[in-house]
Amino acid sequence: MSRPPRAREIVLDAFERILVEDGARGATLDATARAAGVSKGGLLYHFASKDALESALIERLRVLVAADIATIESAPEGVVAYFVRASVMEDDDLDRAIIATSRLAQNGHPAATRALLEMRESWEAVLRPHTRDAAALDLVMLVSDGLYFNNALGGDTPLTVVPKGAALDALIALVAQVAAPEAAD
8 A cells, every 4th residue: 555645644644643632623625724734625635524534533443553563563672561561542643543433432433433443353363362252352352441441531630640660660560460371270
């Protein structure tokens, strides 16, 4: 697949940024064109409609999730350990795509909701062989959700302090130990 033109990416980045910062209602074509520094006609050249922008964002999420799955599968520290560590938000491309797609889903966008469900199912599929049973898989997923949620809320007064350094390492070791297939014996 060829790389999209840079101008197209700039418009999509602007749309994603508006969704993250202002939500779905603020992500209009006019606001996106302004944020991207293009005319509305320039935006429409790359994306014929808001639906096309939303579809491109969802496709971006799918591509990033596929890359994430490949990284998870080859993680030297182990699948579960890497997955839990990566659950601490870093404001990277995948984090922004997840939040932007979540904003669409929160606004009733069925394709966005489906893409987020597929993302979760992909993560579960890559984790399942590395966990002892369904409860261990749930544990890994819920710890991941909790880290991501609390880190995403972050700011000056997070609901829960997200562990860092040695504390995060200890949490990851505990989750990996409890979830490991050999822990079932």
